[in-house]
Amino acid sequence: MPKLKTIYSCQSCGSQSPKWLGKCPDCNQWNTFAEETFQNATLSGAGDFFSLTTETAVSLNKIELTDKPRFSCGINELDRVLGGGVVPGSLVLIGGDPGIGKSTLILQVLDRLSQKGIKVLYATGEESKEQIKMRADRLDISSDLLVVAENSIERIIDHIKKIKPQVVVVDSIQTVYLSNLESAPGSVSQVRESAGKLLYLSKTVGVSTILIGHVTKDGALAGPRVLEHMVDCVLYFEGDSGQHYRILRTIKNRYGSTNEIGVFEMTQSGLQEVQNPSSLFLSEHPERSAGSVVTASLEGMRPFLIEIQALVSQSSLANPRRTTLGVDSGRVALLIAVLEKIVGLNLYAQDVYVNAAGGLKVVEPAVDLAILASLVSSFKNKPVRPDTLIVGEVGLSGEIRPVQGLDVRVKEAAKMGFKRCLVPSLKKQLASLPLELIAVKNVSQVLEVLF
Numbered sequence: 444m445p446k447l448k449t450i451y452s453c454q455s456c457g458s459q460s461p462k463w464l465g466k467c468p469d470c471n472q473w474n475t476f477a478e479e480t481f482q483n484a485t486l487s488g489a490g491d492f493f494s495l496t497t498e499t500a501v502s503l504n505k506i507e508l509t510d511k512p513r514f515s516c517g518i519n520e521l522d523r524v525l526g527g528g529v530v531p532g533s534l535v536l537i538g539g540d541p542g543i544g545k546s547t548l549i550l551q552v553l554d555r556l557s558q559k560g561i562k563v564l565y566a567t568g569e570e571s572k573e574q575i576k577m578r579a580d581r582l583d584i585s586s587d588l589l590v591v592a593e594n595s596i597e598r599i600i601d602h603i604k605k606i607k608p609q610v611v612v613v614d615s616i617q618t619v620y621l622s623n624l625e626s627a628p629g630s631v632s633q634v635r636e637s638a639g640k641l642l643y644l645s646k647t648v649g650v651s652t653i654l655i656g657h658v659t660k661d662g663a664l665a666g667p668r669v670l671e672h673m674v675d676c677v678l679y680f681e682g683d684s685g686q687h688y689r690i691l692r693t694i695k696n697r698y699g700s701t702n703e704i705g706v707f708e709m710t711q712s713g714l715q716e717v718q719n720p721s722s723l724f725l726s727e728h729p730e731r732s733a734g735s736v737v738t739a740s741l742e743g744m745r746p747f748l749i750e751i752q753a754l755v756s757q758s759s760l761a762n763p764r765r766t767t768l769g770v771d772s773g774r775v776a777l778l779i780a781v782l783e784k785i786v787g788l789n790l791y792a793q794d795v796y797v798n799a800a801g802g803l804k805v806v807e808p809a810v811d812l813a814i815l816a817s818l819v820s821s822f823k824n825k826p827v828r829p830d831t832l833i834v835g836e837v838g839l840s841g842e843i844r845p846v847q848g849l850d851v852r853v854k855e856a857a858k859m860g861f862k863r864c865l866v867p868s869l870k871k872q873l874a875s876l877p878l879e880l881i882a883v884k885n886v887s888q889v890l891e892v893l894f
Contacts (some may be wrong), residue, residue, distance in 0.1 A: 451476040452631040455659075455708015457667030479626040482822065495884030514651065515611065517555030520707060520716040521548070524678060524691050529610065530749060533698065534642055536616075536671065538656040539680025544707070545655050546570075547679075547827040548577060548714050549612050556610055557586035568594040568628075582713040594628065596621050598639050600644060600893075608650060615655040617665055629657075634666035661892035672693060682709075683802045689714065702743030721748035721859055724801040730829040734821030737861070739834050740805050740815030740851035744853035746848070748832070750800040751810065758794040766786055769799030770814060771806055778837060780817045782814040785841035785886055788822060809846035811837040812865065815886065816893055826892050830862040833889075841886040843867045853880070855885045861892050865889060 451460045454477055456470040463476050522528050529535070537659050539545050549683050553563045565588060567575060572592050589606060593599050603611060613619060619637050620628040623691050627633070638654070645652045654674065657665040664671060671677050675697045682689040689868030691705040706717040717723055725737065725748055734753040739746050751770070758764065767775050782788045797814060799805050812835035827833075834852055836844040845867040847853075853864055853876060863879045883889045 449478060450478050454631055457631045457669060458552060465839050477626075477630060479624075479630060479632050483604040489654040510763065510866055513601055514556060515559075516562060516707065517559070517724070518548075518716055519718075520705030521552065521691065524693050524705045524842070525676065525702050526696055526703075526870070529651045530655075530675070530698050531651055532645050533676065533677045534638075534645045534658050535652050535653045535678065536664070537653065537678045537680065538658050538718060540658060541679045542592070542681075543682055544709060545680055545715050546614055547578070547582065547690075548707070549614065549653060549655065550575070551582060551713050552583060552585040553610070553612060554579075554582075555587050557588040561610060562606070562608045563612070564588045564603065565612045565614070566599045566619075567592055567614045569615060581711075583856065585666045587602045593726055594619050596640050600640065602798050603648075603650065609652045612653045612654070613655065615657055616670070617657045621868070629665070631667045635669055638670050638673050647860070661793050670676045680712055681804075684788045686802045687719065688801075693846065699744055701747065701790065701792070704742045721746070721855060724749050724803060725859070731826045733824045733826045734817050736813045736817040736820065736827050737829075737832050738810045738856060739832060740807060740810060741848045741852060744848065744851065746852050747803070748855060748859055749805060751804055751817045752798045753814065753821045755790065755793045755818060755821040760794075763792060764794040764796070764822045765871075766795070768798045769802065770810070774811060775814060778811060778818065781837060781839065781841055781886060782818060784817065786819075788819070788888065792820075807846075808832055808844075809852075810834040811835065812843060812883075812889065819894065820888060823894060827893055828863065830860070831857040831893070832861045833888075835865065835867045835883065837886065843883050843889070860886040865892065 451463050451466040453470065453475045455472045455475045456467060458467055458469040460476065466473050467475050511531045513530055515528045516522050537545055553565055556563050572590055575590050591602050593706050598620065616634055617629040620633050621636050624632055624636060641652050644650065659665050678688055678693040679692045679694055682691055687709050687816045689706065689707045689709060693701045693703055695701060705805060706720040707714040708717050736751045738749055738751055740749050765772065765776065779790050779795060783790055795818065815837055816827060834846060834849065836846055838844055849866060853866065856864055857876045857878050861883065862880055865881050865883055867883065869880055869882045883892065883894055
């Protein structure tokens with residue numbers, strides 16, 4: 444029998460040590476080392492379930508590509524994020540907060556795939572078959588997809604070998620375990636080795652595997668960081684429990700772009716895709732309200748019209764508040780400094796609150812000009828015309844810098860009925876659009892146009 448070996452592994456980053464440490468030297472987290480016992484032979488490979496094949500080195504020019512069609516999920520928003528659908532033999536990891544809708548979306552995807560004649564298997568380690576049936580009835584799922592409630596990776600692989608499905612879902616990777624590892628499910632070694640077995644299964648058999656992953660309180664995927672390196676695609680579900688929409692964002696994708704996002708709306712019958720997100724984020728946009736400005740943000744090649752709100756009020760504190768939601772606090776501080784230095788507004792004694800309405804997070808610098816305009820609008824208590832869109836990056840000297848994808852942003856504004864748009868520069872291809880384009884070069888010129 445192989446000799447048992449005891450090590451201590453950090454449950455946050457996977458760092459290993461021969462003895463217990465109070466603080467991890469790699470991720471600087473406290474009290475994260477846990478004792479794990481394993482056999483040296485268990486880490487040697489994945490030959491326990493499949494016969495290993497001998498590979499020979501091949502010239503790159505002699506490798507022939509086979510055209511494997513993707514599995515369309517039947518949900519356009521998810522297909523866009525995946526780059527066109529699920530690739531056969533790929534390993535996809537989906538993470539998100541508890542209750543965000545991961546299992547709901549996956550069950551809807553399996554239903555669409557099953558209706559197309561694709562054999563699917565749903566392996567759940569968190570819920571019973573009866574609970575899955577209750578959710579399926581609530582979502583009006585009628586297809587006869589296969590469900591197995593199992594926590595053992597060995598038995599899940601046995602089911603896959605017998606059923607031979609084309610798509611497999613494991614919900615979740617933190618609840619399954621290998622019997623030859625003595626550590627608890629969800630530990631670093633269990634997550635790493637379980638994902639390794641499923642990776643070997645996907646690449647050798649050609650089955651597409653979707654893993655559901657838990658997240659920590661910081662929003663990162665639980666388990667070792669190597670889990671994200673092993674899979675082909677990493678998707679994150681974002682959203683606030685107080686909001687009715689969800690955003691599926693690509694973090695890693697070997698088969699497509701990492702700049703695409705999918706927008707879903709949570710309803711009683713499950714997640715519904717949102718074809719026009721701009722109308723969703725502007726559904727409650729107030730007219731003639733001081734501090735409210737509409738801008739266009741770009742996610743990949745997809746534009747979103749977002750309302751930026753600002754509130755500037757007299758402060759009674761020695762250090763005025765600077766609170767931001769959905770926008771970068773550092774960018775807001777930079778814009779306040781530009782207004783004080785270049786324009787001459789006295790904001791040092793004012794409380795400043797900036798919010799991206801709807802709970803959407805915006806980090807690109809193209810929204811700088813909209814944030815600046817909303818601050819001035821609230822400070823002067825003068826509203827900006829509701830049919831005006833503002834796009835541009837602001838430099839430290841008050842100049843307005845160009846942004847990428849300006850034509851896509853302006854076309855989205857024209858489609859949503861906006862009549863006027865402040866932009867850094869004019870392009871010939873924008874001349875045919877039915878709205879007034881105003882090119883601005885500096886902050887002073889912007890304030891003259893708006894106020």
